Amino acid sequence: MTERKVRVRFAPSPTGPLHIGGVRTALYNYLFAKQHGGDLIFRIEDTDSNRFVEGAEEYILESFRWLGIKFDEGVTFGGNCGPYRQSERRDIYKKYVKVLLDSGKAYIAFDTPEELERKRAEVDNFQYDASTRMSMRNSLALSSEEVNNLIESGHQYVVRFLVQPGEKIVVNDIIRGVVTIDSSILDDKVLYKSADELPTYHLANIVDDHLMNISHVIRGEEWLPSAPLHVLLYRAFGWEDTMPQFAHLSLLLKPEGNGKLSKRDGDRLGFPVFPLEWHDPKSGAVSSGFRESDYLPEAVINFLALLGWNPGDDVEMMSMDDLISKFDLSKCSKAGARFDYKKMIWFNHEYILRKSDKEIAELFMPVVEGHGVKTDMCKLEKIVSLMKGRVNFVHELWDACSFYFIAPAEYDEKTVKKRWKENSARQMGELAELLDGLEDFSIENQERVVHEWIEQKGYGMGEIMNAFRLALVGEGKGPQMFDISGLIGKKETVERLQRAINVLA
């Protein structure tokens, strides 16, 4: 077999925000394409006009821009296989529906949805297939005259695929190996609806993948049961020799309990399941997104890549380039993976640690300004360097370090009880005087002078430092004391000391 150029696609339906499982599928497609120097195509599968949601397509595109997943071809990206929106490919599908009809591989059926509904209610496990099709209203059971009359009198119809029973169909899956099923369990799937002149997923999918030269279909496990049908369709068109290779990915499951991951889990446990915040145009409901919840895109990518795939070594921190070089479809796990959002938070922490102080300071600046504080980048970078290791999210930096900008309005009761002793007011008074007299207010000099003074007076290091901290911070937290006083400056340090003495005395 000649080596084919790798061409893969991500083909969502514009029915709402992009689920995080879909993001992972897109990511795996991207990694696979880039590793093989291939193309990733963005196709919109909007063959169900009833489920179209305004803004969904733009949302999906924006999500991938944020995550750094790039497409080579498709809707908004151009390419030679367009149009890439299925609703704009009606004429193409009609042509292939006719091919199937003419060759007897498909037939026309007039049964209305209501009739089928009734049938399903009457007959247990009713299925439109070899065992039932001759008793239904279709072009196999009716005379061609009747069929023509029905069409000409304006009856709506569908085109169904004619499945021959009793055949073993083999699907070769990169992740799961050989999957064999009996064609008898398949039903005569609807491929086309005259009502909206659009195909269903199955037909559109096969025609497009063929016409767009797709080499590998990497998609969710929910498609595995229909893979045999797809094989049959490739065969019916005579395209079996260029049929793409399949890889069916396991699904993402709830962090706890049973079932697949849903938006409700995120709401309940406090994490997003969508890349970006989504405002539902109909209900007005707002769903949180990773971006707005302050996750770094690199962290989301890294976490998602490892959910259902593992390079086989112990390395967990990987950039997009690392992932591209290491990714391996055959190493994807077969079983579903629970969405371990706590580990994702850890990844975010690690990425904050790895980013430069400057990068984090730039992300943090709007948060600071949002609290009505004006500061300069230089100071903020210093603060970030002292504090970034303590947080999981950039916005948490504010709670961790607001004391750099704002003097404590009150003093934490428990800390006061523990750290503010009988002698504290007097000692802090001495300290204020000592620091106020300092010419050189550098961290090093403060430290030297204060330590000398503590030793000379015979004070305890802890009693002084903890009371000092309470005065500057308002509670018992923060980095080394002189890193605080040094940054807020002599005047502010002395003022805060004096205020504490007055309030707590």
Add this chain to the structure above:
RNA sequence: GGCGCUUUCGUCUAGUGGCUAGGACACAUGCCUCUCACGCAUGGAACACGGGUUCGAUUCCCGUAGGCGCUACCA
């Protein structure tokens, strides 16, 4: 119900016909220390069950059970 997929610590997973079954998250303890964190160290914690095959099965085979998915004129 039918069909298919699947099963290693609580979670994500590595791995093997013979190993003290490895790593990470989470959890616990300790160290560090002027506090709170970070960090570091240590610890507990798994081969779903029952039959085979085999000198020996977590690993191979068959069942059972659990989990997941599909079963639309949705994707």
